[in-house]
Amino acid sequence: MDTQALALALPLIGWASHTALLTHRLATARRDPLTGLRTRAGWTALAERVIRRHRDAVVLLLDLDDFKNLNDSHGHAAGDVALAVTAERLAAWCGRHGIAGRLGGDEFVAIARQAPDLESLHRALRQPIAYAGRRLPVSVSVGSCHVKDLPVRSLSDALTAADSAMYADKGTAGRRGTRPLSR
Helix, strand or coil: CCCHHHHHHHHHHHHHHHHHHHHHHHHHHEEEHHHHHHHCHHHHHHHHHHHHHCCEEEEEEECCCCHHHHHHHHHHHHHHHHHHHHHHHHHHHHHEEEEEEEEEEEEEEEEEEECCCHHHHHHHHCCCEEECEEECCCCCEEEEEHHCCCCCCCHHHHHHHHHHHHHHHHHCCCCCCCCCCCC
């Protein structure tokens, strides 16, 4: 290769490498390192697209009950396992019909393209978690919002409604999710 062609190619190679690195960093930033789920930013972009395209979409907000107690009683490693297993179960439940994310701490979010079977989600999430030879009980409060029931279909309004429903579930479910989920 002559020196003139090399001189022209080097900046292009540099820019291509730089673009690849930035693309990798952006993808990494949109995934939670502990659970592998999308972060708030990554999930929000996809959820807004689902709301625009699917009239029957349902937004879910989930919160691990007594998570602080789990961490205090069994250690942060047990808490990390509980978060990872909850994320795995939520992602499996979403399957090809929804998108799961982690907002932070012990809060998760999901969107389903159509009305989901919430009872099956509740059953999956309340299964005990194996940790250090023990089975740790878990409970997750879940709130949902059917986007079609909103006056204006917006992700912000859907999350607000799901948050209210989640706290209602948390307040009436008792410990360990004994009350069946309502829609």
